[in-house]
Amino acid sequence: MSTDLPIRKIIHVDMDAFYASVEQLDNPDLKGKPLAVGGDGKRGVVSAASYEARKFGVKSAMAGNLAAKLCPDLIFVRPRFERYSEISKKIRAIFYDYTDLVEPLSLDEAYLDVTDNKKGNPSASLIAKEIRERIFNEVGLTASAGISINKFIAKVASDYNKPNGQKTVNPEEVLSFLEQLDIRKFYGVGKVTAEKMYQKGIFTGLDLKQKSLEYLDSNFGKSGRYYYYIVRGIQNSEVKPNRIRKSLAAERTFSENLSSEIFMLEKLKHIADEVSRRLTKSKVAGKTVTLKIKYSDFTLQTRSKTLPYFISDKSMILDTAKDLLFQEKLNNSVRLLGISLSNLNTETKKKPEQKSVSVQLRFQF
Known part of the structure; x- marks a missing residue:
């Protein structure tokens, strides 16, 4: 690594297996058993799977009926997002004991910048270990962690010793770590991109590193520059403690396909109610209403309308969604409808000062 490259302890x-682990925590009878959070019907989808279920190939976003075939003893439970949010807040409170630079990605994961932490502990590895121990002792769940000089490497590293483990990639180990990394492990490289890279002889970070910026730009578009720098350990993205919500949405998948707009109106009413409730809870409003339509052949369509004023009232959301629904003829029968509000009236808040530290021999991880 270059000695003048800004570096942080992330x-x-x-x-x-957060959702599944919460269910097992609240119901000891489920511990040690294959568990899926989600629906088991023909339209059900797995939101999360316990490690016992994952051994059978069950994973999130999988159809419930397929999961049941892979694991005949699979137990399905309905998701309880209010409970998951409650537990998440307890975990987040632990994070804030160490730093104010916490960037939640979802209920079950977050980045922490501990370069200049509240405990005065120079070792990010020891801080991660202490945080994981506190989560287990105070909440009753296990967590894994990755520790390194930037967000990308820390995220990749957190998946290395799962479950209930951690991995540190020290500054002097970054380049060799990335060169040996399977391209499928690179955060931001999806299944389709990985297949494309395989076809071009790119299997590891080292293979990727040997490609020029021009080559990557030409073959992978805007993402090419990202791949070029990330494989060299270069990522200057800061931990953003005040991530501004850009949209808020709710959707429903139906047990039977709907073929007429008339049948969809009652469904839209319930969805609009939920969106309005979430807006009120978050104390925000929005100008742009988007109607999401997923057809029976799984094709997706969105229709949007931007109003000259902010709204959060369910009747106004519903009226706009109705206009979008009748805007044009449906392409097919419908299996899912969703409503989202964007262009929100959120304001940027001043975030805590974030410091950069140059690489030094005494820099302790």
């Missing part, structure tokens, strides 16, 4: 904490 921890990525990732809860282990």
Whole structure:
């Protein structure tokens, strides 16, 4: 690593099978059993799977009926997002004991910048270990962590010793770590991109590093520059403690396909109610209403309308969604409808000062 490259001590904490683990925590009879959070019907989808279920190939976003075939003893439970949010807040409170630079990615994972932390502890690895121990002792759940000089490497590292483990990638180890990394492990490289890279002889970070910026730009578009720098350990993205919400949404998947707009109006009413409730809870309003339509053939369509004023009232959301629904003829029968509000009236808050530290021999991880 270049000695004048800004460097931070970043921890990525990732809860282990969070939703499923909360269910097992609240119901001891479920411990040690294959568990899926989500629906088991023909339209059900797995939101999360316990490690016992994952051994059978069950994973999130999988159809419930397929999961049941892979694991005949699979137990399905309905998600309880209010409970998951409650537990998440307790975990987040632990994070804030160490730093104000906490960037939640979801209920079950977050970045922490501990370069200049509240405990005065120079070791990010020891801080991560202490945080994981506190989560287990105070909440009753296990967490994994990755520790390194930037968010990308920390996130990749957090998946290395799951569950209930951690991995530190020290500054002097960064380049060799990335060169040996399977391209599928690179955060931001999806299944389709990985297949494309394989076809071009790119299997590891070292293979990727040997490609020029021009080559990557030409073959992977805007992402090419990202791949070029990330494989060299270069990422200057700061931990953003005050991430501004850009949209808020709710959607429903139906047990039977709907073929007429008339049948969809009652469904839209319930969805609009939920969006309005979430807006009120978050104390925000928005100008742009988007109607999401997923057809029976799984094709997706969105229709949007931007109003000259902010709204959060359910009747106004519903009226706009109705206009969008009748805007044009449906392409097919519908399996899912969703409503989202964007262009929100959120204001940027001043975030805590974030310091950069140059690489030094005494820099302790």
